[in-house]
Amino acid sequence: MKGSITLYQALISINVEESKAAAVVDALESDMQTHLATKADLNQLKAELLQGQSQSELRMTIRMGIMFSAIAGLLLASAKIMF
Known part of the structure; x- marks a missing residue:
């Protein structure tokens, strides 16, 4: 060196x-x-973080879809009760 x-x-x-x-x-x-850390170590870490991020995004999207469906169901049920 x-x-x-x-x-x-x-x-x-x-x-x-x-x-x-x-x-x-x-x-x-x-x-x-x-x-x-070497460049290879950092590249491996970056790949792992990106994979984890995309998995988190997928879980968040699914949870938001479920919440919106529940809210829509509650709104429809409350509208039916009111009218």
Whole structure:
């Protein structure tokens, strides 16, 4: 990694021991590989979120249809009772 070499050289230039500079670079690389998301990770997450969103939209549409049907039924029943 180019950034690792740069970091290592920067640490050496400020008189950090080589073993400690190498340990810092190794720890940073390890953390970057285990804790950061890759583009593939983000694309997978995006696909999962879009799938969940479309499922939520479908459920919401069905619920709204049921509510509108119930309201229409109540209005028709109340109109029949009144007249």
